[in-house]
Structure formats: C-alpha cells, structure tokens
Amino acid sequence: MTWLSLERQLLDAHPGRAVCADLDHAALRQQALHLAGALKARNIQRLALYLEDAGELAIALLGAWRAGVSVLLPADAQPQTRQRLAGQCDLWLDSLADLDLADALPLAGAALDLDHCQLTLCTSGSSGEAKLIDKSLRQLSNEITSLEQLWGKQLGQATLLGSVATQHIYGLLFRLLWPLCAGRVFARRAQPFPEDLQRESLASGKDFAWVASPALLKRMGDNLDWNALRAVRQVFSSGGALPAETAAELQALLGQWPTEIYGSSETGGIAWRQGGELWTPFAGIELGQDDSGALKLTSPYLPAGHSEQTADAVELQADGRFALRGRLDRIIKLEEKRISLPMLEQALLSHEWVSDVRLGVIQQGRAYLGALLAPSPAGLHALRNQGRKTLIETLRRHLGEHCEAIALPRRWRLLAQLPYNSQGKLAQAEVERLLAEPRPTAVAPLSAVEQNSEWQLELEVPLDLAHFTGHFPQTPVLPGVVQVDWAQQLARQLIEDLPPRFCGMEVLKFQQLVRPGDRLQLSLRFDAERGKLYFAYRNGEAACSSGRILLGARQ
Amino acid sequence: MSDLQLEIKHLIIEALGLEDMAAEDIAADLTLFGEGLGLDSVDALELGLAIQKRFGIKIDAEAKDTRKHFANVASLAAFVSSQQTA
Numbered sequence: 001m002t003w004l005s006l007e008r009q010l011l012d013a014h015p016g017r018a019v020c021a022d023l024d025h026a027a028l029r030q031q032a033l034h035l036a037g038a039l040k041a042r043n044i045q046r047l048a049l050y051l052e053d054a055g056e057l058a059i060a061l062l063g064a065w066r067a068g069v070s071v072l073l074p075a076d077a078q079p080q081t082r083q084r085l086a087g088q089c090d091l092w093l094d095s096l097a098d099l100d101l102a103d104a105l106p107l108a109g110a111a112l113d114l115d116h117c118q119l120t121l122c123t124s125g126s127s128g129e130a131k132l133i134d135k136s137l138r139q140l141s142n143e144i145t146s147l148e149q150l151w152g153k154q155l156g157q158a159t160l161l162g163s164v165a166t167q168h169i170y171g172l173l174f175r176l177l178w179p180l181c182a183g184r185v186f187a188r189r190a191q192p193f194p195e196d197l198q199r200e201s202l203a204s205g206k207d208f209a210w211v212a213s214p215a216l217l218k219r220m221g222d223n224l225d226w227n228a229l230r231a232v233r234q235v236f237s238s239g240g241a242l243p244a245e246t247a248a249e250l251q252a253l254l255g256q257w258p259t260e261i262y263g264s265s266e267t268g269g270i271a272w273r274q275g276g277e278l279w280t281p282f283a284g285i286e287l288g289q290d291d292s293g294a295l296k297l298t299s300p301y302l303p304a305g306h307s308e309q310t311a312d313a314v315e316l317q318a319d320g321r322f323a324l325r326g327r328l329d330r331i332i333k334l335e336e337k338r339i340s341l342p343m344l345e346q347a348l349l350s351h352e353w354v355s356d357v358r359l360g361v362i363q364q365g366r367a368y369l370g371a372l373l374a375p376s377p378a379g380l381h382a383l384r385n386q387g388r389k390t391l392i393e394t395l396r397r398h399l400g401e402h403c404e405a406i407a408l409p410r411r412w413r414l415l416a417q418l419p420y421n422s423q424g425k426l427a428q429a430e431v432e433r434l435l436a437e438p439r440p441t442a443v444a445p446l447s448a449v450e451q452n453s454e455w456q457l458e459l460e461v462p463l464d465l466a467h468f469t470g471h472f473p474q475t476p477v478l479p480g481v482v483q484v485d486w487a488q489q490l491a492r493q494l495i496e497d498l499p500p501r502f503c504g505m506e507v508l509k510f511q512q513l514v515r516p517g518d519r520l521q522l523s524l525r526f527d528a529e530r531g532k533l534y535f536a537y538r539n540g541e542a543a544c545s546s547g548r549i550l551l552g553a554r555q
Numbered sequence: 556m557s558d559l560q561l562e563i564k565h566l567i568i569e570a571l572g573l574e575d576m577a578a579e580d581i582a583a584d585l586t587l588f589g590e591g592l593g594l595d596s597v598d599a600l601e602l603g604l605a606i607q608k609r610f611g612i613k614i615d616a617e618a619k620d621t622r623k624h625f626a627n628v629a630s631l632a633a634f635v636s637s638q639q640t641a
Contacts, residue, residue, distance in 0.1 A: 169594075219597075223607065223613040362572070365572055366597060396593075400593070404595070405589075410574065411572070503571070
C-alpha cells in the first residue's frame with residue numbers, strides 16, 4: 001500500500017484502500033467532507049472530541065481540519081473537565097451520531113494545510129493546572145513519516161490493534177494517524193484486556209501489531225496462546241516505563257523485544273529502544289540538559305526553533321544514546337496516566353473539610369495514591385460525628401469530579417497537622433514513608449511532668465487511631481480498654497521498676513466519651529506498697545475516666 | 556451470602572489495596588468498575604490475575620466478553636464456580 005500523506009487524505013477518494021475493517025478510504029473521505037460541511041454550516045470554530053471509536057475519530061479530525069475547525073482532545077470526560085473546557089470549544093462530541101448531518105452539504109475534497117490545521121492535546125501540567133498543548137498538523141505529519149521510515153517495512157500490512165485510547169498522543173499517532181497514512185487497517189476500539197487483544201489479533205488474519213502500554217504488558221497472564229501470538233509483527237509500548245523483566249519475558253515469549261517509545265504530549269516521540277537500558281533518539285532530535293540534569297530538546301515534532309525543557313533526569317552517552325533517571329517534579333505516572341499531585345491537592349483543599357493535604361505514591365501490589373490529610377474544624381466535626389468512612393467517602397466523591405478513578409487515593413492518613421520541618425518543608429519521601437505506615441494504635445505524649453511522685457501527661461488523641469474503625473463506624477470513640485492500656489504503657493515508659501504483671505483493675509469509671517482529636521490530661525501515680533497504678537484522664541474540667549491497675553511480680 | 560462471594564470480596568480488598576473497605580461494604584450486586592466501587596481497567600487486569608491465581612482457573616481467551624463476568628461479586632462468584640466445575 002502506498003503512503004498517503006495527512007495533507008492529501010481528503011484530496012481524492014481511494015476506493016478499496018482500507019482504513020478500518022469496515023471502512024475504506026472513499027467512505028472515510030466522504031463522511032469527513034460531509035461532517036466538514038455540517039461544522040461549517042453551524043459556524044463551529046473549535047470542536048472538542050471524545051470518541052472511543054478510532055474510525056469515527058479519524059473522520060471527525062479530517063472533517064474538522066477540512067472545515068478550518070481546530071480540534072481539542074480532552075484527556076477524560078469527567079464533569080469538571082467538560083466544565084473547565086467549555087470556554088475552549090463551541091461543541092463537544094462524544095459520538096458522531098450526536099451531530100445531525102441531514103441538512104448539511106459536503107465540502108469539496110481539498111488538501112489540508114499542514115501549518116494551519118490545529119490540534120490541542122490535554123495533559124497534567126506541573127503547576128497543577130491541566131495543560132493544553134497545541135500541535136500543528138505538520139508536527140504530527142513529521143512524526144508519522146519518520147515512524148514509517150523506521151518501522152514501515154517491519155510492519156508490512158499488519159492490522160494495528162491497541163490497548164490505549166486515541167485521545168492521547170501515543171494512541172493517536174500509533175493507532176490512528178500512522179496506519180491511516182500507511183494504508184494499514186486499524187481497530188476502531190481499544191482492547192484493554194489481554195484475552196480480547198488476543199482474540200482480535202487472531203481474528204485479524206496473520207498480520208497484526210500491538211500499540212500497547214506497560215499497564216497491559218505487565219499483566220498479560222499465562223493463559224494466552226503465545227505460540228499463535230508470536231506472529232505479532234511488532235509490539236509498541238509507551239506512556240510509562242516498561243519494567244526490564246517484563247520486556248525480557250515478552251522477548252522470550254514472542255521472540256522479539258517490545259519497541260518502547262519515550263516521549264510526552266509536549267514533545268511527541270523522543271527516543272526508542274528494543275531491550276537494554278539506553279534510548280536512541282529519533283532522527284533530527286537534538287538533546288541537551290539543564291543545570292539539574294533534566295533533558296531538553298529540539299525536534300522536528302516541535303514547532304520550529306522551539307526548545308522543550310522536560311523534568312526527566314537523563315545521562316547522555318557519547319554515542320548519542322541516553323539513560324533515563326527519573327522525574328524531578330511532582331508529576332507522577334500511575335499506569336501511564338500522568339497525574340499532577342498539586343492539582344489533586346488543590347482540588348481536595350477546595351473542600352471545606354480539608355485544611356491541608358499532601359499526596360504520595362504507595363507501592364504495594366499496584367502503585368496507588370495515598371493522602372496525608374489534616375481536616376479543618378468542619379472536617380474534624382464530620383469525623384467525630386459521622387465517622388472516618390463518611391469523611392473519606394465524601395472527599396473521594398468530591399475528588400472524583402476532578403479526576404479519573406485511578407487518581408483517587410486509596411489510603412488516607414488523618415493528622416491534626418502535617419509534619420512540616422523547621423524550614424516549613426515536607427519532603428515527598430517523608431510523605432510516602434508516613435503513608436506506608438499502618439494506622440496508629442498508640443499515642444505519644446506532648447508533655448510529661450513529674451510532681452510529688454505523680455506524673456501529669458498531655459495527650460492528643462490521634463485522629464486516625466486504628467481502633468476507631470470498629471468502635472464505632474459512625475461515631476468514633478476511644479475504647480475504655482485502650483485507655484487502660486495506654487495508661488499502663490505510658491506508666492512503664494516513665495516510672496522505673498513497675499511490676500511486670502497485670503493483675504486486674506479496680507474502681508474503673510468511664511464518665512465522658514473521648515473522641516478523635518481530644519486533648520487529654522492523664523495523671524499517673526504508682527503506689528508501690530499496694531502495687532496499684534492510679535490513673536485519671538481529664539479533658540479540661542471534665543473527668544473522662546479513672547481507675548486503678550493492679551500490678552504484681554512475675555509469677 | 557455464600558462463602559465464595561465472601562472470599563472474592565476479601566480478594567478484591569486485598570489485591571487492590573482498598574484498606575478502607577470491609578467485605579460488608581461490597582454488596583454482591585455492587586458494580587465494581589466505573590460507577591459503584593469505582594475500580595478502573597488496571598484493577599480489572601489485576602483482579603483477573605488474582606482470581607485466576609487464587610482459584611486455579613483460566614479466563615477463556617477464546618470466548619467473547621469474558622470480562623462481563625467481572626461486573627459484580629455475584630457474577631464473579633458464578634463465573635468462578637462454573638470454571639471450577641467445568
């Protein structure tokens with residue numbers, strides 16, 4: 001099949017040139033020109049597209065560009081995203097069927113102007129705001145032309161199947177624009193599950209290639225027909241780092257290394273590798289570093305003359321290749337989804353129950369987010385009267401309007417205040433260390449003073465005590481048995497030579513409930529003669545509980 | 556609630572790190588993905604692997620829409636028992 005460049009896609013019809021299994025180029029062109037007419041008739045200038053069908057997206061992109069309409073591809077379709085982008089577009093389409101074409105006349109076929117056709121991609125910016133990235137058709141065209149030069153022969157007439165969405169640059173280029181210009185069939189729908197990808201692959205005839213992501217490739221499982229899948233022409237992986245052992249496993253199973261692509265929405269593709277650690281830049285890309293060692297580059301996939309600074313630390317090699325050494329900012333990737341921690345923190349801070357919050361990544365099984373959160377007075381009130389679960393579910397729901405499910409923290413740690421150091425900083429490593437710890441069961445006294453052989457302790461009941469979960473779900477109350485246990489444990493830290501054995505309790509009184517965040521005064525006195533530890537908890541003027549713990553010698 | 560459903564609920568909580576959830580929070584007919592419990596496609600992949608490992612079954616790669624068994628705990632339990640007896 002001959003190459004049909006992006007600019008010439010709508011010039012002439014090519015009947016019989018396959019686009020999708022059920023769509024040829026002539027039909028694609030005719031539908032795109034019809035859509036162009038409808039957009040023009042409605043005087044649409046800016047169009048947002050959130051289409052899960054890559055065939056529809058191809059039609060809509062070409063049609064919009066033919067009509068001089070600039071296109072926005074939102075990263076997700078959450079209500080907050082729609083609202084935020086409402087000012088950036090005249091029309092948002094989730095399906096081509098949403099646009100009535102009945103009264104519109106198609107525009108005539110014509111070449112597209114590579115420098116005037118615009119596409120805007122969305123991603124998470126480092127400031128916390130969602131970032132819009134403008135691309136000209138020329139940048140995209142340069143990139144797919146160079147991909148074809150590198151791997152066109154290898155792919156031959158393979159059908160392109162993928163696990164990734166076409167809303168992002170990788171899926172858009174590899175699953176849609178590149179096969180479209182190369183005359184390779186591409187699948188309309190993404191196949192996020194291995195069994196489905198296998199079935200579609202084997203149904204496509206003998207030639208197929210995958211546009212996949214580490215999220216899928218790490219979890220292929222062992223029930224696939226790997227012998228049949230060895231026919232795969234090429235396996236692309238991008239969006240995040242593919243673990244070296246996954247790459248090696250795929251090499252063993254498929255007889256070829258996956259082709260990993262390193263790049264970003266801002267830069268497009270930067271480099272590739274097939275096994276090994278080092279990345280080879282695409283042709284025409286010039287690499288450099290800033291003072292912190294972060295990669296910067298110029299590229300034919302960037303606007304001419306533009307140098308893009310990344311936040312990825314790199315080590316450049318003498319032969320022009322390079323190694324990646326991690327991010328230098330607070331944008332993280334969870335399963336290839338770029339997530340701005342500052343953005344989520346700001347979204348949480350906008351809730352009246354939150355006074356301060358920091359997010360971090362927890363690596364246990366799959367990586368997920370955790371939140372260290374200091375509730376506001378209203379949040380504390382909610383915690384004390386409605387329970388932890390209501391507090392957290394409410395905050396998760398609030399956050400769910402701002403982000404995809406993957407970014408919702410799964411672990412929460414509630415603190416009276418976040419532990420900033422004397423410089424007012426809280427290192428990310430410290431956040432993640434605290435998140436990795438289990439919920440507390442003990443209390444550390446704020447102060448402890450001895451007077452006339454009686455100890456006076458000042459305690460703050462942790463907001464997030466593990467005991468509160470079952471005691472009680474809707475109204476957390478410090479259990480009496482925990483109060484007795486704390487009294488004994490703290491006494492052992494302060495008073496030397498306490499008899500080791502717990503023998504019983506006397507005159508226990510529980511007069512007032514103790515709840516999360518309460519400030520308590522605990523007095524402790526040991527009567528060595530009688531072997532009795534006297535304890536009393538007060539909350540200001542109010543007596544909370546008191547009693548005597550009988551202690552005896554080891555038996 | 557069957558023992559199998561309870562076991563699957565515990566597996567979901569454990570495999571996906573849902574530490575604030577208890578088995579009784581996950582109704583047998585609660586939608587697991589998207590709405591409802593709000594799990595995503597990576598959770599579906601993880602859960603697929605965990606289910607296959609725990610119960611020694613295989614998700615049939617030939618059959619279409621096997622993932623629809625992952626709609627909720629009840630459908631997953633039915634799927635697991637049908638695979639175990641198959």
